[in-house]
Amino acid sequence: MKVLVPIKRVIDYNVKVRVKADNSNVDLANVKMAINPFCEIAVEEAVRLKEAGIATEVIAVSVGDKSCQEQLRTALALGADRAIQIETDEKLDALNIAKLLQKIVDEEQPQLVILGKQSIDSDNNQTGQMLAALTGMAQGTFASEVKVEGDKVNVTREVDSGLQTIALNLPAIVTTDLRLNEPRYASLPNIMKAKRKPLVVMPAADFGIDLSPRSKLIKVTPPATRKAGIIVDSVDTLIEKLKNEAKVIS
């Protein structure tokens, strides 16, 4: 079976983002970018399914300008077989991304689509669920275990109260949580090999979808800052401060 893995190029998770002085957005000029960590876990899971003989082909897809080819090459180096870039210079809403991905699903007919549960930039946590709705597929979000069994996939999900296991008819959508796997590092030979793997560019404008924005960013401001407090020299002082100054314990 084919596995489709949509991925996103985002700010590197170690970088602390800054807000532009005019409050129009965050400043991403000259900032280190990377594959979204949850998307990397998605690629790893798909590659493991292939190594286990369950998946036959892993296709990575990303929506963005030319620069996201860098992350698609990363996915190829991690073991994806081929890549598709849906080219656009616009920053699209999750719904429009899901609509573009739906077309790829229609064309490629994957049995499983694995996505990251959220991107660490917009923190929306939407695309996988929206793609599931548009394609009429079942969804297993926040997955910590994925087991394909016959025409079903069992997904163990990280929920607020612990773990929940559900069974989904295939084809299905899975979104990854942290503990699903630990992604491998791409080896140098695989990075070299990835450069020769197929990467197809498809302009978003050719998809025949109305991609007009669904929301407007009014402003972006820095969060309220906490001022640093004091270092206390002993546990006794700490307890005294918590009782009498902060009044949060009695």
Add this chain to the structure above:
Amino acid sequence: MSILVFAEHDNSTLKADTLKTVAAAQAIGGDIHILVAGSDCQSVAQEAAKVNGVSKVIVADSPAYEHQLAENISLLVTELAADYEHILATALTTGKNFMPRVAALLDVAQISDIIAVESSDTFVRPIYAGNAIATVQSLDSKKVITVRPTGFDPVATDGSAEVVAIDSVTDAGISSHVSDQLSVSERPDLGAASIVISGGRGMQNGDNFKLLEGIADKLGAAIGASRAAVDAGFVPNDMQVGQTGKIVAPDLYIAVGISGAIQHLAGMKDSKIIVAINKDAEAPIFQVADYGIVGDLFDVLPELEGKL
């Protein structure tokens, strides 16, 4: 203008965070209805009827909704959506799971995780792990919104709304529940506790989390963890506080052996008082802490437990 609020519950009790989502609905303004979708969930409906500012509780009671499967719940909510301009759910695992599905079925965007309401179409939400705060205007006629509980104060529960049962059953038939493996804890729920004590990589292993338990018991606190501690396998993921874990804002947050990565700060920096215990005086956690102790947690924790 009417607002539909989806109730978070476990078929027996209404989750208190729903009261905060109702507060967000009040900030938007309009006639507020609560949807209780579950199985054998009449007691939840009775509780929901007491929530202030709510005029109607809609109960959809069916085995199809017992486990809040996104495929079934989203069809139900979409079916009801015609009567509402705003649809709100709490940004917890259930709401996060099914709401984007509702939005896509309605062909509208979703505004996730709002922490404030500017107007009926404009909302405030954190992005980049809370390192930036975005004000976003929805351009859709219908607004599908998830509400971050730490952003709103709960409404009171001395109201009396009418309870209406609907017999619509939407079963997509493409997913089924297999099993639950729930964490059993005598301690308060992480999201609801007024005191939280969390351990990080500095705890060194899962066994050492016992050092936090004695303190948690004395303070009536919940126990949390950083992503590093979860990644290292010390504790389960449902204890994770951070950007992609739980967002908490207790009166007192005690961070033990946690360096203070931005992803962790995203989950706790709205706490009223923050205490940091770390042996590295340069750890970034001290920049947000009200009180810090620079010291070895293996010395500090037993002393703290003894003196509380």
